[in-house]
Structures are given as C-alpha cells and as structure tokens.
Amino acid sequence: MTGAAATLARSAVTEIPAAAAAIRKAGTVRFEGLGKTYRSSAGEVQALSSIDLDIRAGEIFGIIGRSGAGKSSLLRTINRLERPTTGRVLVDGEDIALLDEAGLVALRRRVGMIFQHFNLLSAKTVYENVALPLRVAGVARDEITRRVDQALDLVGLAGKGGTYPSRLSGGQKQRVGIARALVSRPEILLCDEATSALDPETTVSILRLLRDINQRLGLTIVLITHEMSVIREICDRVVVLERGEIAEQGEVWQVFGAPRHPATQALLQPLQHGLPEDLADRLHETRRGPEDQAVVELTFAGSAVPDLAQLTELAGGRGLRLLSSQIDRIQGRAIGKLLLALGPGGDAEFPAHLADRTRIIGYVDDTDG
Numbered sequence: 001m002t003g004a005a006a007t008l009a010r011s012a013v014t015e016i017p018a019a020a021a022a023i024r025k026a027g028t029v030r031f032e033g034l035g036k037t038y039r040s041s042a043g044e045v046q047a048l049s050s051i052d053l054d055i056r057a058g059e060i061f062g063i064i065g066r067s068g069a070g071k072s073s074l075l076r077t078i079n080r081l082e083r084p085t086t087g088r089v090l091v092d093g094e095d096i097a098l099l100d101e102a103g104l105v106a107l108r109r110r111v112g113m114i115f116q117h118f119n120l121l122s123a124k125t126v127y128e129n130v131a132l133p134l135r136v137a138g139v140a141r142d143e144i145t146r147r148v149d150q151a152l153d154l155v156g157l158a159g160k161g162g163t164y165p166s167r168l169s170g171g172q173k174q175r176v177g178i179a180r181a182l183v184s185r186p187e188i189l190l191c192d193e194a195t196s197a198l199d200p201e202t203t204v205s206i207l208r209l210l211r212d213i214n215q216r217l218g219l220t221i222v223l224i225t226h227e228m229s230v231i232r233e234i235c236d237r238v239v240v241l242e243r244g245e246i247a248e249q250g251e252v253w254q255v256f257g258a259p260r261h262p263a264t265q266a267l268l269q270p271l272q273h274g275l276p277e278d279l280a281d282r283l284h285e286t287r288r289g290p291e292d293q294a295v296v297e298l299t300f301a302g303s304a305v306p307d308l309a310q311l312t313e314l315a316g317g318r319g320l321r322l323l324s325s326q327i328d329r330i331q332g333r334a335i336g337k338l339l340l341a342l343g344p345g346g347d348a349e350f351p352a353h354l355a356d357r358t359r360i361i362g363y364v365d366d367t368d369g
Ligand SMILES: Nc1ncnc2c1ncn2[C@@H]1O[C@H](COP(=O)(O)OP(=O)(O)OP(=O)(O)O)[C@@H](O)[C@H]1O
Pocket: 038, 039, 040, 045, 046, 047, 065, 066, 067, 068, 069, 070, 071, 072, 073, 074, 226
C-alpha cells in the first residue's frame, strides 16, 4: 500500500464511516437516448446520438474514443456543464434536467470533477484552493480546516497547504485538484483527461491514487481518455465512442481480449507489437520441407490460461520454442498472444482449452535466423 493509500485508509476508517456507507448505494448514472447537437454560425455538429448507458455505483468507468468522438460532451452532461439536446441523464435515478438552481448546486457537490490542466488558482495557496468549494458552501472555518487537512492527507500532500501551485510538479498539482474535488465528499468523480498532461511515471501514480480512493471511499469514478493504457490500468468497464455513438462496451478484459469494432482495434494498436520483423522476413505460407517448423499464434482472450507445461507436453519430443510473448493480466484474466515454433514435422493441434484461438501463421526453416 502506498503512503497515500495508508493515509487514506486511516482517514476513511476514522472519519467517514457513515458517509461511506451511504455513498456505496449512491453514485449511479444512466444515459437514456442521449443526443447532443451543437449549433453555431458555422452550422450544426452532431456530437452525440442514441447513447443508452448505465454506470454502476462504485465502479471505475472509462469513456474512450478518438479526438472528436464525443467523450467530453458525454462526461459534461453528468454535472450539467452540457445539456443534452435529446434524451435524459439520471443521477441516482433523478432526471438532472429538472433540477432548479439549488438542486444544481447540490448536484455539483455530489459530482466532483478534475481536469487535464488542473484548473488551480495560481494566486492562492494549496490550502486555499482546496478550501474554496467549502467556503462557497458556507462551511464553518473549523470544519473547513479539518476537512482540507484530511483531503490533503488523503492525496499525500500533508504539509503542503502553504505552498503555491507554481512550486508544485504536475503530479502534485493534480493531487491538489483531486483533494479539491474530494473535499465536498462527492459520490461521483469525473476525470477529464486527468493524466494527459503528465509523464508516464506520474500518470501511473495518479491512476493508483484514483484506484485507492475508489476502493476506500466507494465512490464512482467516470474518466475520459484517448489512451487504452489508462483504461487497462484502472477501469472496471469501458465504453468506446466513435463519431458520437457507442461502438462497443463491456468489461475491460472483454474489450481488450476480443475487440469487435474497428475503432477499438485502432485504439489498441499502440499497445500491440506486430510480428517480430526478423521472423516476418523469413516466414513462408506453406511447409517447404521436413525440417520446417510451424509458427503457431495462440490468442488468449480471457477464458483460457497459458499453461506452458501442457503446451510442452503436447508438443511431445518435437520441441517447442517461445518466439515472442505479449500477455497482459487484466482483471485477473490472461489477455494477449504467444508465438511458438513447433519442432520439425509438428503441426498445431493444441486442444481448444489451451488458448482462445490457435492458428498457424506460417513456417520457418530455422527459428534462429
Ligand atoms: N461548444 C461547441 N460548439 C461546437 N462544436 C463543438 C463544441 N464542443 C464540441 N464540439 C464538437 O463536437 C464534437 C465532439 O466533441 P468532444 O469535445 O465532445 O469530443 P472529444 O471526444 O472529447 O474530443 P477530444 O478528445 O478532442 O477532446 C467535435 O466534433 C467537436 O468539434
């Protein structure tokens, strides 16, 4: 457990038991027949159409898609920063279009948000930035101090209250953004490309913090990103948007294991190595002689388990070589591909339970090149 997580665990246990119990039931979002059309002097843009989607309480839900797919538009309907043109958004079963001003203020306390560029006030200290939502809400001074200290502790920034944002790293600024969002004790946290401005190492630490917060406080997290690696790192379920429509949705392991839509396949491309170049150069389609070795691709889509002992046994005395491997473990499932070369004379007759798909992609006369 990270230091921040340990702090979080302590503060969650000692400070928020009643709230956490209530939160666990709250935090659902439902989109019904949602559409959004922007109208401007340049004409109309249909940003979203026919979105039907349920986000469950306590899950981390990812919205992914290429630039312009409609991710921000969809996310921003959850706290009514955007109003849909058609359809409804229900938060905990309540149609948020019907909220009056007071209801909207209350909604925005229940639905916190963090941003790509953090949106901190540079002339105010970390403490003042985090305290701002509570000051606006008229919370008493002692209570503000207590809750800001608790929130800073929770994100691993205890002792940084007096610092100005310009003295902080990008990762620390995002931690301030998260503390500011959590200080109102929301049941839903919206993350608008929260790690896009951060380096890879800092991205991982912020994603872990979000996962810790989700697990310890039970709050629902909805995030948008254009990077499948972010989805793989922390999401439970994902929806892929393409031109304002749902391309596909499901558990993360399912979407990674068997992406059906070309948009999903394109988004996954950067995470996949193709056939190793030296092998591609020497691969031929048919067996040319008895010494040729079959190159077998085993695909793991979440059902089968790569059992190397069984694979070796089935290859018999012919020998088996591992040429390349790209297996991820996502939500406890094996997802990815193995490339194996069977010894001379062998063909791929592995039973179905050893991989979700097996195919011979060609033959080589020597695996060593
Ligand atoms: N205020 C606006 N006025 C007019 N068109 C808009 C407005 N906001 C978004 N759009 C258009 O709506 C479509 C969806 O935009 P949106 O920002 O929701 O997509 P996105 O997937 O979040 O994109 P990105 O990853 O580039 O931020 C795009 O064609 C965009 O140009």
